[in-house]
Every structure is written in C-alpha cells, then in structure tokens.
Amino acid sequence: AFSFKANDGTEDSNNATVTVTVNEVAPPAGVCPFSVTTTPAFGRLIGGVTLDGSALEEADCLAAIDNAGAVAAVGTPVLNAGSSFLDLTIYGDDSTTPDIDEGIGGSDTFSLWLWDSSSNTRMPYNDGELFTGWQNTNGTPIPGFDQSFVYDFSITPTTVHNLLSGWNLVGLTSAPTSGSDPATVFAGISGEMVYATGFICGSGAGAGARFYDPNGLPFLNSLTEVTLGMGLWIKVDSDVSLQIPGTLPAEDFSIDMCGGWNLVAYWGFSDYALSRGFSGPIADSQVIYVTDFIAGQGSRFNDPAGLPFLNSLVNLRRHAGFWVKLTEDRRGFSYAQPAGPAQVSSRAVPASLPSTLPPVTNVFDFIRGTATVNGDHLPNGAELFAVTEDNRRVGVLTIREGYLVPSAVYGDDTTTETLDGALLGEQVWFEYNGVRAAESVVFKGELAVTDVHLTFEAAATESELLDIPSEFRIESVYPNPFNPTSEVTFSLPHAGVVEIDLIDVQGRLSASVLKRDLGAGTHTARIDATNLASGTYLLVLRSGGLRVSKSIVLLK
Incomplete structure (x- = not known):
C-alpha cells in the first residue's frame, strides 16, 4: 500500500491523502498466469511432457516454482512430430536484491507446474513433487536430470489423504469424479471411517454443522454432499489412506465465505505463505483468525493483525482444511497464487508447537x-x-x-x-x-x-x-565469523528494554539488531549483515544501564 497527497491547484483547495492498496489478482482467462524475473544464474531442464498421456498444445505454458512461491522459470512446450517437450531455463536468486526472491537459491527445492490453456487450469506435476539439484550451469542442461524422462501432468489426479487414527481435518481440492455423495467419495475407507462432519457458513436455515455416519441410518445424515472447496473433519479408527479421484479446479474457481467462521479447503500452491494466499481479504482487514489442525500434533493459529512471531500457522498446506473467521461476507474468493518473484519477508518462521500434548480432538x-x-x-x-x-x-x-x-x-x-x-x-x-x-x-x-x-x-x-540467569551477559554468537547472518544468545537477570547494536571499528553505528522489552531469562536474536561490508564489528548489548560487548567478524 502507498499514500499520496493531492489538491486541485487552487488557493482554496484542501489537501487530501489517498491510500492505494494493490492486491495480487489472477491474470485474465486465456493468458499464462506465470511470469519470471531473469537473473545471471540459470540452468536448463529438458524432458518430455504430456497431459494425461497426450501432447500439450502450443498455447499451454510451464513453470518451475521454488518452495517459497517464486516463479523461477516460464516456458511453452516445444512441439515436434506430434510430441511435446519441456525445455525450461530455470533462474537462480539474485544475491544483489536480498529482499526479493527471484528464483532458486541455496538449498531451495522447486516444483513443476502446467497451465492448460483449453481448460484454464493450473496443475502441479505429481501433486507438487519437490525437486532438488538445481545448479547454475550458464544455460546448459542441469546434471542429474534424465533428458529422456517424460513429465506426465494430470488434470484428473487422485488426491491421497493419509489419515491417522482419530480426527483429521482435510480439504476437498478437486471435484470428485464419482460425484458428491459421501457414501461414494468415502467408499474406500468405509471399514475404518467413524464419522465425517462439515460446516455450512452463515446464519440461515441451511447453515451450521453437517454430520455423516457411514454406519448409521442414511436419512439421519445431514452431510449429504461433499464438494470442491469444502473443509471436512474425518474420524477413523485406524491409520488409512483416503484416495479421491477428481478434476482440478479451473483458474477462475472461487468460493463464497461468510462473516464469521468458515470451514474451507486450500487447493493452491503447496506450503504457500498464508499472508500471500489470503492477501486480498487481509488487505481489506477482513481476516480475523485462521486455524488448522494436524492429526497427532494439534491445532495451529494465525492472527494477521497480531505479533507475527506468535503465529504457529504461517503456511497453507495443499489438501488441508482450515477454519477462517471473517469480519464480513467475502463473495467470489480465490487464493492468490504464485505469479512471479516472491518477497523474502514472506518466509515467516512459525512459533513452535508444544513438545508434549494431551489428547487432541476436533473441539x-x-x-x-x-x-x-x-x-x-x-x-x-x-x-x-x-x-x-x-x-x-x-x-x-x-x-x-x-x-x-x-x-x-x-x-x-x-x-x-x-x-x-x-x-x-x-x-x-x-x-x-x-x-x-x-x-x-x-x-x-x-x-x-x-x-x-x-x-x-x-x-x-x-x-x-524460573531458571533466571544471575548475570547480564552475552552467552554466545554463532557462527562467528559469519556470512551474512548469525545468532546471538544472551542472558537477562531482570526484565527490561534490551538494545543490541553493531558498531564498526571507527565507533559508528552500523546496524540496530534489536530493541524490545523482554522478560528475565535467556533470549536469542538474529543478526543480519546482508547490507554491511566485510570486517570486524563490536556487538553491544545494553539494558537497564548495563552494557556488555563482543567482537564479531563478517566475512563475505
């Protein structure tokens, strides 16, 4: 978002401040939804490519997307003698733009995606299989990838939900080819299934919880259809795989959400940042909370308006279900999806779940x-x-x-x-x-x-x-020397405002690492020297009139 002041130029005009918010939007139908930012680092991926065993069309497009959602490659299929081939130039990240992720970097993985022009549908290869081994080869084929391999995409894949004994929260991310009847969709796990429940948002006569008992009287089941975009609670009495053949949603597929709670599926890019997937309603201040549930681990939580480091839920899992609470109705909602480079800040670090848990339930x-x-x-x-x-x-x-x-x-x-x-x-x-x-x-x-x-x-x-330390001190800086990040661990015997700064050899402030009110105890802070030159710096820790320091070395 950005703001500017404007007036009409006359003497009696009043200044007005206008705020403009730019949201991610899907490209128009019929246009490849991916774009790439080229960099000086690139490698080439070659192979055959098909859609459900058939050659692609000239208007289709292919993309490689890294694990943070940055589009690292875009290309069209190469057509020859009735066959189609993949020839992608996959770009690496540009180290001179630390705030932008243009492509593959470090230990990044990537997945392959196809946009089918005839159905206006994007789909991942092999349900989002992650590839490793990208190298900057200056445009020659990347070693380790078989150039004769055929990447066969499918618009009607079988989604596999690996359910654990007890309650599971899943999302229906394709339209079941067998129809919407729960008895048909869940037929493969009828022996292990105990119950399924759904939720219809709103306050009208048809709103509220829905229930399905595979072993009960059919006319008592209120969950009578399961459709693309729904979130579902499923309870099974033993570990089992639920397999649902279905058709993937078109690029313009959307759902309606209500003010209040909604139980929805996530059908988009694997492990996509929640702040980006919900960028539209978050920008409109409509999202109050988002929660999910991992069988055996419990529920996670995100408050877009709260302190980011307290959010245990930061990424959206493909094929998962989510509870979403909104301030008002949101009609025609569709998740924002990767289209180009990604902001590095979107790689949030989630708050950890507890190491031990009581029995976790769906309530x-x-x-x-x-x-x-x-x-x-x-x-x-x-x-x-x-x-x-x-x-x-x-x-x-x-x-x-x-x-x-x-x-x-x-x-x-x-x-x-x-x-x-x-x-x-x-x-x-x-x-x-x-x-x-x-x-x-x-x-x-x-x-x-x-x-x-x-x-x-x-x-x-x-x-x-409390296990409160008795001394104010820097416990460790690791690694040291470092490039470009390190972590400092320090002890506070008393609560108070803590400041950590980097001072260069001439005594000048080079960077402010931390300024925060902290409680007594042992804490850690991340040092990011991406924009500093190599050299020796003094790490200075201050709180309540106390001051300690430690020499650290940045090697680039």
Whole structure:
C-alpha cells in the first residue's frame, strides 16, 4: 500500500491523502498466469511432457516454482512430430536484491507446474513433487536430470489423504469424479471411517454443522454432499489412506465465505505463505483468525493483525482444511497464487508447537496473552499446562518473547467413551512447574479466543522455578565469523528494554539488531549483515544501564 497527497491547484483547495492498496489478482482467462524475473544464474531442464498421456498444445505454458512461491522459470512446450517437450531455463536468486526472491537459491527445492490453456487450469506435476539439484550451469542442461524422462501432468489426479487414527481435518481440492455423495467419495475407507462432519457458513436455515455416519441410518445424515472447496473433519479408527479421484479446479474457481467462521479447503500452491494466499481479504482487514489442525500434533493459529512471531500457522498446506473467521461476507474468493518473484519477508518462521500434548480432538478454544511469576515474565520455551479442576490435562501453552503463543485447549470427544478433554462450561486452570495461576477460563468449545494475563506466586525458590540467569551477559554468537547472518544468545537477570547494536571499528553505528522489552531469562536474536561490508564489528548489548560487548567478524 502507498499514500499520496493531492489538491486541485487552487488557493482554496484542501489537501487530501489517498491510500492505494494493490492486491495480487489472477491474470485474465486465456493468458499464462506465470511470469519470471531473469537473473545471471540459470540452468536448463529438458524432458518430455504430456497431459494425461497426450501432447500439450502450443498455447499451454510451464513453470518451475521454488518452495517459497517464486516463479523461477516460464516456458511453452516445444512441439515436434506430434510430441511435446519441456525445455525450461530455470533462474537462480539474485544475491544483489536480498529482499526479493527471484528464483532458486541455496538449498531451495522447486516444483513443476502446467497451465492448460483449453481448460484454464493450473496443475502441479505429481501433486507438487519437490525437486532438488538445481545448479547454475550458464544455460546448459542441469546434471542429474534424465533428458529422456517424460513429465506426465494430470488434470484428473487422485488426491491421497493419509489419515491417522482419530480426527483429521482435510480439504476437498478437486471435484470428485464419482460425484458428491459421501457414501461414494468415502467408499474406500468405509471399514475404518467413524464419522465425517462439515460446516455450512452463515446464519440461515441451511447453515451450521453437517454430520455423516457411514454406519448409521442414511436419512439421519445431514452431510449429504461433499464438494470442491469444502473443509471436512474425518474420524477413523485406524491409520488409512483416503484416495479421491477428481478434476482440478479451473483458474477462475472461487468460493463464497461468510462473516464469521468458515470451514474451507486450500487447493493452491503447496506450503504457500498464508499472508500471500489470503492477501486480498487481509488487505481489506477482513481476516480475523485462521486455524488448522494436524492429526497427532494439534491445532495451529494465525492472527494477521497480531505479533507475527506468535503465529504457529504461517503456511497453507495443499489438501488441508482450515477454519477462517471473517469480519464480513467475502463473495467470489480465490487464493492468490504464485505469479512471479516472491518477497523474502514472506518466509515467516512459525512459533513452535508444544513438545508434549494431551489428547487432541476436533473441539477446542484458543488461549493467548502473558504469564508472569511475581511480576517477571517466564523465559522463552517455558511450558504451561491447561488443566481441569480434577487435574485432567487439556492443553499445553509455550512462551515466546514474553508472550503466550496462542494455543488450543481441547474439549471432550463425545464420540469416545473416555473423558479426553474439557467439558462445555467447565473451568480450566493453568499450571507452571506445579504452581497454579490465580486466573482461570471457562471452556466454550467454539473456537473462542480468550486473552489472559496469568499471574503465578512463586515461593522462596522463585529463581529456581524460573531458571533466571544471575548475570547480564552475552552467552554466545554463532557462527562467528559469519556470512551474512548469525545468532546471538544472551542472558537477562531482570526484565527490561534490551538494545543490541553493531558498531564498526571507527565507533559508528552500523546496524540496530534489536530493541524490545523482554522478560528475565535467556533470549536469542538474529543478526543480519546482508547490507554491511566485510570486517570486524563490536556487538553491544545494553539494558537497564548495563552494557556488555563482543567482537564479531563478517566475512563475505
């Protein structure tokens, strides 16, 4: 977005500030949706190429896209004697533009994509298979790739969902060729399937939860069709693969979402940055929250307006289902997809999920906020447990930079005979190292997001409980020497504002690494010297009138 002031040039005119927001949009139908930025580093990929066993057409186009969503190659098929061939020049990243990802760099992987002009459909090769081994060969064939290999794309692939015992959240990313009847779509797992549920957004008579029981009375099932774009909860009693043959969506496929919660599928580019996939509604301030669920690992959370380092969900997984909460209706929504270079800033680092979890179910609320012991923030990585009055563990929360990473508190799965989560309306408490906080929340089981400030009263062994360091110091800088990034670990015996700067040999400020209010504990900060010259620098750490420093060396 950008702003400018304007007036009509007369003496009595008033200045007006106009803000223009530019959103990613799909190219018009009939035009290849990919574009590439050329760089001085490139290699060549050669092979045969087909679509469901048949030769491509002249108007089709092919692309190589790196794992961050940057289009590294675009080309049309080479047609000869009734056959079609792939001949792509795949470009590398340009090191002189550190904020832009133009192509393959370092350990990047890439996938191959085809846009079929006749159906206006983009599709990945082999469901997004990732390739490694790109090299800058100055345009000669890249070693390690068989030039006689035929890359056969399919517009009617079979999507494979590897379901784990228990609940799974999946997305329907193609239109089932067998039709929309759940009994037909789920026929291959009828022996392992327990239930499936869906959700129709809105507030009208047809809105709300939908239910399917493969072993129940058919006329009681309210989930009577499953269609492209739907998110679905599926419970199975053992690990099983759900295979769904289907037709991929056209480039202009879209869905309607409602103000409030929506359960949707993601049918786009694999592991695409959520901030880019939802760029349109995020720019319009319509997205409140997005959550997903990984079987066996639990639910993840994204608040586009919150602190980025607290988001545990940063990438959209192909074939997954997502809960999306909007401020208002969004008609004709389609995910933004890779079309050219990518912003490096889109490669966000997610907040980690807890190392240990209680039983995870398809019913949960989220807790976020802060936690302190006698006024001091808990250290990075500290884990708190959400428990019921009778000490059933129903959630695990972690600390990052003084904040609680938004984490799920799980409810009881009513489809089991055991009590494996919090009951609706039950009080939930929070414990740290055996000490219970003064605050509690009521479990609602409706994806509620509750902000808390948890206060723990420590006994005389407070320092032991918190593992607070006794000395203000730089613990380590690794690597050192470095190029161009390194990581500094430092200890704070007391909470306060921390500043970290890089000073050159002439005593001048070269870069500000960190300025943030942090709690007592051990912390890490990333040093990025991409724009600095090689040499020796002084890393200076300051907080509360204290100052320590360490010499570091940048080698380029």
